[in-house]
Amino acid sequence: xxxxxxxxxxxxxxxxxxxxxxxxxxxxxxxxxxxxxxxxxxxxxxxxxxxxxxxxxxxxxxxxxxxxxxxxxxxxxxxxxxxxxxxxxxxxxxxxxxxxxxxxxxxxxxxxxxxxxxxxxxxxxxxxxxxxxxxxxxxxxxxxxxxxxxxxxxxxxxxxxxxxxxxxxxxxxxxxxxxxxxxxxxxxxxxxxxxxxxxxxxxxxxxxxxxxxxxxxxxxxxxxxxxxxxxxxxxxxxxxxxxxxxxxxxxxxxxxxxxxxxxxxxxxxxxxxxxxxxxxxxxxxxxxxxxxxxxxxxxxxxxxxxxxxxxxxxxxxxxxxxxxxxxxxxxxxxxxxxxxxxxxxxxxxxxxxxxxxxxxxxxxxxxxxxxxxxxxxxxxxxxxxxxxxxxxxxxxxxxxxxxxxxxxxxx
Amino acid sequence: xxxxxxxxxxxxxxxxxxxxxxxxxxxxxxxxxxxxxxxxxxxxxxxxxxxxxxxxxxxxxxxxxxxxxxxxxxxxxxxxxxxxxxxxxxxxxxxxxxxxxxxxxxxxxxxxxxxxxxxxxxxxxxxxxxxxxxxxxxxxxxxxxxxxxxxxxxxxxxxxxxxxxxxxxxxxxxxxxxxxxxxxxxxxxxxxxxxxxxxxxxxxxxxxxxxxxxxxxxxxxxxxxxxxxxxxxxxxxxxxxxxxxxxxxxxxxxxxxxxxxxxxxxxxxxxxxxxxxxxxxxxxxxxxxxxxxxxxxxxxxxxxxxxxxxxxxxxxxxxxxxxxxxxxxxxxxxxxxxxxxxxxxxxxxxxxxxxxxxxxxxxxxxxxxxxxxxxxxxxxxxxxxxxxxxxxxxxxxxxxxxxxxxxxxxx
Numbered sequence: 001x002x003x004x005x006x007x008x009x010x011x012x013x014x015x016x017x018x019x020x021x022x023x024x025x026x027x028x029x030x031x032x033x034x035x036x037x038x039x040x041x042x043x044x045x046x047x048x049x050x051x052x053x054x055x056x057x058x059x060x061x062x063x064x065x066x067x068x069x070x071x072x073x074x075x076x077x078x079x080x081x082x083x084x085x086x087x088x089x090x091x092x093x094x095x096x097x098x099x100x101x102x103x104x105x106x107x108x109x110x111x112x113x114x115x116x117x118x119x120x121x122x123x124x125x126x127x128x129x130x131x132x133x134x135x136x137x138x139x140x141x142x143x144x145x146x147x148x149x150x151x152x153x154x155x156x157x158x159x160x161x162x163x164x165x166x167x168x169x170x171x172x173x174x175x176x177x178x179x180x181x182x183x184x185x186x187x188x189x190x191x192x193x194x195x196x197x198x199x200x201x202x203x204x205x206x207x208x209x210x211x212x213x214x215x216x217x218x219x220x221x222x223x224x225x226x227x228x229x230x231x232x233x234x235x236x237x238x239x240x241x242x243x244x245x246x247x248x249x250x251x252x253x254x255x256x257x258x259x260x261x262x263x264x265x266x267x268x269x270x271x272x273x274x275x276x277x278x279x280x281x282x283x284x285x286x287x288x289x290x291x292x293x294x295x296x297x298x299x300x301x302x303x304x305x306x307x308x309x310x311x312x313x314x315x316x317x318x319x320x321x322x323x324x325x326x327x328x329x330x331x332x333x334x335x336x337x338x339x340x341x342x343x344x345x346x347x348x349x350x351x352x353x354x355x356x357x358x359x360x361x362x363x364x365x366x367x368x369x370x371x372x373x374x375x376x377x378x379x380x381x382x383x384x385x386x387x388x389x390x391x392x393x394x395x396x397x398x399x400x401x402x403x404x405x406x407x408x409x410x411x
Numbered sequence: 412x413x414x415x416x417x418x419x420x421x422x423x424x425x426x427x428x429x430x431x432x433x434x435x436x437x438x439x440x441x442x443x444x445x446x447x448x449x450x451x452x453x454x455x456x457x458x459x460x461x462x463x464x465x466x467x468x469x470x471x472x473x474x475x476x477x478x479x480x481x482x483x484x485x486x487x488x489x490x491x492x493x494x495x496x497x498x499x500x501x502x503x504x505x506x507x508x509x510x511x512x513x514x515x516x517x518x519x520x521x522x523x524x525x526x527x528x529x530x531x532x533x534x535x536x537x538x539x540x541x542x543x544x545x546x547x548x549x550x551x552x553x554x555x556x557x558x559x560x561x562x563x564x565x566x567x568x569x570x571x572x573x574x575x576x577x578x579x580x581x582x583x584x585x586x587x588x589x590x591x592x593x594x595x596x597x598x599x600x601x602x603x604x605x606x607x608x609x610x611x612x613x614x615x616x617x618x619x620x621x622x623x624x625x626x627x628x629x630x631x632x633x634x635x636x637x638x639x640x641x642x643x644x645x646x647x648x649x650x651x652x653x654x655x656x657x658x659x660x661x662x663x664x665x666x667x668x669x670x671x672x673x674x675x676x677x678x679x680x681x682x683x684x685x686x687x688x689x690x691x692x693x694x695x696x697x698x699x700x701x702x703x704x705x706x707x708x709x710x711x712x713x714x715x716x717x718x719x720x721x722x723x724x725x726x727x728x729x730x731x732x733x734x735x736x737x738x739x740x741x742x743x744x745x746x747x748x749x750x751x752x753x754x755x756x757x758x759x760x761x762x763x764x765x766x767x768x769x770x771x772x773x774x775x776x777x778x779x780x781x782x783x784x785x786x787x788x789x790x791x792x793x794x795x796x797x798x799x800x801x802x803x804x805x806x807x808x809x810x811x812x813x814x815x816x817x818x819x820x821x822x
Contacts, residue, residue, distance in 0.1 A: 033465035054444035059752040092503030095660035095670035125660030132659045231673025248543045249506035249536030259506035262642030341470040
């Protein structure tokens, strides 16, 4: 078994991937998946075999889970500054939350309008839900972004029509890390009586989110993205916002999400939210320092390297580069051989090998987008991880450039 | 801390519920929720913090979860005799599986028809999904059952129309435990070119299910009902059966269920399926013996007691009674005070305090339905649990009858 940072992960034998020479397991793909905080697992523990009753049961074993679920609801509400825990509905994850938000608003309000606006850099789930809604007569406008990935506010406002029901924009982008001007977007939406849904999956637990100050009507959260368990998520639905459920059944979650509550998962998400609220500031500061060292060193020491996304309005854990004359997939595989796990874009779209729609929306050419590499740090990364990355990455790129017919001969 | 059977559960201090005298914690509400098998938790363990990668990631940490998910898929396929693991789609639970099955078939085939048939004793989720589909122009016929809860096959066949797309019947009923003649129902459905969906949540892990021999096109499974974790379920979709997804996104589960895979949950369900396949026969035999002792003793020793459901075609863990002159809720509370957790009907409908639609469908009067009590045993019950129940139940009923104005004076 290889060991990473003590507090962190063990992975089974990597077999052929393990080389004779220097090898260190470094995970820099936190956007795709996170290890669960051990304190979260501990909090979940009693709910698997001890306090396992169904919250809907009338007997003594049904009451304790109810209390646990409500405490978790409060912790999640607190993390995002929601006024009332009742505004939090637990789901099976961010994708379901996005489905509930968009379909929920559209189907509930189809007598009022049939139009929604999303940005060109939304997560694939938002894009595909919007496409699905077209079958039912809804129309979607996709608003462009500038070269940094910032939504163009003028264009956004101009796209609003009398029949517009909803604007859906990510709090920060999951690929390039750009943080959107949510408060300004909210003002535009509300000036026109349009609801605002925000996918906060990439941002949650990294930067403060305040649904009241930000003026958000619906907010998608994932549990794993704050080091909670998989298979749980939440949707914040501001009091008074009417939506239609997408899963019918026993009427759990005040009728908005039927299905027996995943009590251990919900408890885990609650604990993760509690930890995030307490430790986010210090974790993010430490992560951002490491991230800045990566960005500065890469741009300084690797020729023809560029930063994608915004130089300052970006998530503290995100470093997204492009390199001339090399393919992102080749860099990924090269780093992989050295034990470094990274991404070339959204994990959800990775296996399609298409250029990222996010990078294309920022104006990159297909070949530029293909030369991109996404590093996302997390709270279990160490300065030694950064050292190892900064030693390995130039070697990988140098080797690939030597092999590439695209590399200019002069160099 | 009170202790139940050693292998089993600890619950926190029950405070005022704990009496001076004899007290034993006995859980006989397995239909509402089950403790997770400790071997399942152990199997899940590495997937929280060690093998935590996103199956969609291209790097080394993305491959191991893929393998784990596929092994789990095979284990679930094996439990129900599916031909190909690809026929298993993982969901967030049984309610979502039921939604996917019914909406998936209806929306996909709306050019072929607009009619579905369910039984009058389906789970509330099936009933509510059918109601929801009416908004989109689909019609539902509910077929009645006999006094034992068996679906009337003649009536079922007569309800089939040229525009019928789907018949949805539970493998066994979750309240009264009656096992339906699925093979015969399948023959009727297929003779008329209609698909058959079966909700197997109450039956799975208790009696053998073979989707091929039974002739099932879609089958809903829950993980917790086979002692797996909450928040996971599966839908079996026979090869060639076309359905439309209900959650759009990154295209996971071959496009049928988007959302990052809940790898630990899926691994847990796989392990639970593996254990169920191996141990179901001996567990069910032991449980049925205890259950029969309960049924025989109650009917023999408590006056005016009756068994609801079928005398032989019933799930091995189910004992469902009605008692004249007493309310089920009062019995539940009386048993609760003695540490025995039971149910008066489906947990999903328990808090509404309405008479069970299942009991009403079997021909019981409202007051008879209200006098009913559901005991569902599980693999952690012991003969001592049965002793304690059989000692407590007559006392509780006797006391309630003495207080009840309905009790005839002569008695």
